[in-house]
Amino acid sequence: MIFAVWVPLLMPLLAVPTARRLAESLPPRAAAWLLTGCAAALAACTAAALGLLAAAGALRLPPVAALGHLSRSPAGDPAVTLPAAPVAGALLLCCAVAVARRALRHRAELRAARRAADAHALAGDLCVLPDAAPDAYALPGRPDRVVVTAGMLRALPPAEREALFAHERAHLAGRHHLFLLTGALAAVCHPLLRGLRSPLAYALERWADESAAVRVGDRRLTARAIGRAALAARPDATTRPRPGTAPAATAGPVPRRVAALLTPDRPAGPAPGRAAPYARRLIAPTLLACVAFSAAAAVDAAADLHQTVETAQGEASHG
Template identity: 60%
Template sequence: MPTLSLLLPLLLPLLAAPLARRLAEQLAPRAAALLLAGTAATLAAAAGTALALTAGTALLRLPPVAALGHLSPHWLPDSPYTATAAALALTATAALAVRTARRQLADLRRARAVVGPGTAALAVLDDERADAFALPGLPWQRGQVVVTTGMLRALDGPERAALLAHERAHLAGRHHLFLALAEYAAVLHPALRQLRTPLGYHLERWADESAARATGDRAATARAVGRAALAAAKAPRPDRPLLAPAAHTGPVPRRVAALLTPATRPRASATRTAAALALTACLALTAATTLDATTDLHRTVESAQAATR
């Protein structure tokens, strides 16, 4: 199996992730979030596949596995150190992924216990601390917008409407899945951790713009974001799940400034074009090398099986 085909999916994220961050800054919020999530998914899948292929080669050389597959281990590449390292890395990432999933599920269950068993689209908690967030549903439940009485008192009528529209936009866009994807991608490759913060920002901007369109008032939406953040900062609630996006999180001053600026379509530029071309090349090369490594292993296994006949 070509070593380069296995190394590139592990090395290219070091270049592609910064390119994706830079390109996202020049796109509309929704397009930026989709770009970052798609990049993270592609690079993480390729890195995981490269590790699995490398570790799988060593597994196939084990006599019981070779006998089960009716193949001759002598036809398989012999790289015990590389395969052992890949197996250890794959085991570690699998353990981290399981721990991440358990933590996320526990967070959602704790939040559900606080909110209660109701299925209403809006849940109001009797709590003087200001908080509001989009609580995603478990597989058998629908998502809910959760807001405290303290947050409702901190905002006026138009601001409340904008805040609720913002949280509904998170649920409609299923933004919690984007956040979960970023967490798992960071587990599979450390270089992808740098995509989590910008993805969270662009998801908030996506919801900001959706709320501004729904209410028809960008200024009220900006005031809602700013005043919600100030109110929440006075007495933060510690039980909001990490996968529950909220209007008062992230770089609020930057988001407020964007809302107070008339919405315009991002213009094409030489820098944007160059970043897009470079990122496309990285992703295409990542996919091609991963496919090449997979095909090569398949052919090697077929040759090893043929040698036993």
């Protein structure tokens, strides 16, 4: 166990850059699912590894060993297990507290934004705030709403407004806030997983861009709407509460998104022409192997610890 348990903690060193590279060569929707799934899996493996390290060290303590009816200490080098256990336990506790705080903050931000939206008249799923600062975002809830300020409506002509609304509705239909929340929660479990948040946000915006282009039937119009909205938006000027995981058309690298809409046949990433399929064939198995190896190592460490405990309990019962 003492070797396998470290694999999930170190695997993000290879898995994160591999996932980022693979996401660049995938369609936006597939990239979003890949990055979110990878982040969730690696975060779960990290938490499992920390828990196993803490448990292995705790079982070496006489009171815990007596409580578990163990005749001897679990296998493993005590010079490594004993110092690592309290550190792992503290890190696991910090992760749990950070995840709980982030989830509660997300809930509070949504409630505050919905209270602000409820104070104004609705037109279907559209809520117009009287703010002069241009802004627009997707507000999930029951029902879902597209929140837009009067300043943003003045900044866009009618056709571009419809493209902007289609973009925000695509965020709501795809439940993109849950993707962003999953990425944020995973990032507090392992600092290296923060490297997946930026490409995930970009993939979600590109997903909504493509959905909006299909909805309005004009890629150039959609590109103009996104570009004009981004130029007009001043997020620091608005005083309205806005959830951190609320997707917005003005987020991310807008010039890159506009270029992708205007040149849909261009590869998504830097790998040009025929190199992209070959690169994908090499990178995808590598990423799958990273995640599978991390999960297998966590399972192996857990099975090894369980077997050791059962053996020690059996010796105690026959002693």
